[in-house]
Amino acid sequence: MIQVRTLTKKFGEATAVDGIDFTVRPGIVTGFLGPNGAGKSTTMRMILGLDRPTSGSALVNGRRYIDAPAPLREVGALLEAHAVHPGRPARDHLRWLAASNGLPAGRVDAVLEQAGLTEVAGQRAGRFSLGMGQRLGIAAALLGDPSVIVLDEPVNGLDPEGIRWIRGLARRLAAEGRTVLISSHLMSEMALTADHLLVIGRGRLLADCSTQDFIDQHATSYVRVRSPQAEALDRLLADHGLKVTVHGDELRVPATDAARVGDLAGGAGMTLHELTLMRSSLEDAFMTLTADSVDYHSQTATEGAAA
Numbered sequence: 001m002i003q004v005r006t007l008t009k010k011f012g013e014a015t016a017v018d019g020i021d022f023t024v025r026p027g028i029v030t031g032f033l034g035p036n037g038a039g040k041s042t043t044m045r046m047i048l049g050l051d052r053p054t055s056g057s058a059l060v061n062g063r064r065y066i067d068a069p070a071p072l073r074e075v076g077a078l079l080e081a082h083a084v085h086p087g088r089p090a091r092d093h094l095r096w097l098a099a100s101n102g103l104p105a106g107r108v109d110a111v112l113e114q115a116g117l118t119e120v121a122g123q124r125a126g127r128f129s130l131g132m133g134q135r136l137g138i139a140a141a142l143l144g145d146p147s148v149i150v151l152d153e154p155v156n157g158l159d160p161e162g163i164r165w166i167r168g169l170a171r172r173l174a175a176e177g178r179t180v181l182i183s184s185h186l187m188s189e190m191a192l193t194a195d196h197l198l199v200i201g202r203g204r205l206l207a208d209c210s211t212q213d214f215i216d217q218h219a220t221s222y223v224r225v226r227s228p229q230a231e232a233l234d235r236l237l238a239d240h241g242l243k244v245t246v247h248g249d250e251l252r253v254p255a256t257d258a259a260r261v262g263d264l265a266g267g268a269g270m271t272l273h274e275l276t277l278m279r280s281s282l283e284d285a286f287m288t289l290t291a292d293s294v295d296y297h298s299q300t301a302t303e304g305a306a307a
């Protein structure tokens with residue numbers, strides 16, 4: 001597992017990561033979510049020993065990554081910028097990595113297969129599309145059969161098929177009992193991929209909970225009611241203890257009260273023109289949560305949209 005304790009990183013006066021604490025557990029996919037510049041990459045780089053913490057610690061399986069005797073067997077990582085010699089065929093790139101890290105050559109074909117690159121293994125990496133390049137980066141991350149996998153924005157720039165592939169792979173790796181940490185700035189993508197969410201904004205941890213809890217807590221829902229007798233209906237619902245709010249020509253009641261609204265209106269002979277369950281999207285919930293932590297954000301309203 002990964003344990004991060006009061007981890008802080010300052011670049012001069014600027015604090016990129018501000019005393020965060022979290023634990024990433026095995027067997028599930030943990031999503032590391034935050035707007036641009038929130039501190040995701042810096043945190044991941046500290047986990048991987050590429051940046052030195054200003055204070056605090058980041059431990060992988062109980063020790064610092066740089067103290068691991070065989071790092072590639074312990075942690076497989078895909079960072080945003082990965083160095084691949086453009087003239088070298090994909091298979092040779094992986095062979096070189098395996099040899100220089102004392103890993104068995106047999107792993108190369110195994111990870112090519114896992115990444116769906118067997119057919120193109122002889123092609124030069126420089127000719128690869130973005131999606132194939134990401135697959136090669138992931139193949140390299142899996143070379144040491146690591147128990148911990150860290151992927152920084154793996155779906156960035158990928159087409160829907162590539163995104164679905166990453167999602168499936170992450171879930172398979174977690175189901176094998178591995179610890180999987182994936183960063184993203186896309187809430188909707190993480191909601192589909194991650195079991196657990198760590199939400200970060202301006203270097204601070206804003207949420208550390210299961211994806212389901214996040215949805216339950218942050219994605220609000222209500223029932224939209226329209227009726228030509230709105231005023232009378234408002235009084236009727238309020239008389240029966242329903243919490244009604246009026247927004248222009250619509251009434252809103254809690255999501256659980258849809259059937260009661262229908263029953264009460266029907267019983268009183270009132271006409272309904274609409275009875276719709278409305279959900280604010282998770283993206284809205286994420287933007288609301290991180291609104292104060294975004295460096296530059298547009299002024300457009302994020303009013304709840306229908307699911």
Ligand SMILES: Nc1ncnc2c1ncn2[C@@H]1O[C@H](COP(=O)(O)OP(=O)(O)OP(=O)(O)O)[C@@H](O)[C@H]1O
Nearest residue numbers: 011015016034035036037038039040041042043185
């Ligand atoms: N080497 C560096 N020197 C100075 N500032 C840095 C450095 N690396 C990151 N920062 C700053 O630290 C903050 C966090 O950056 P980081 O890259 O960790 O964010 P992020 O959440 O990964 O965002 P993104 O999705 O845009 O990559 C940003 O304000 C960034 O400008």
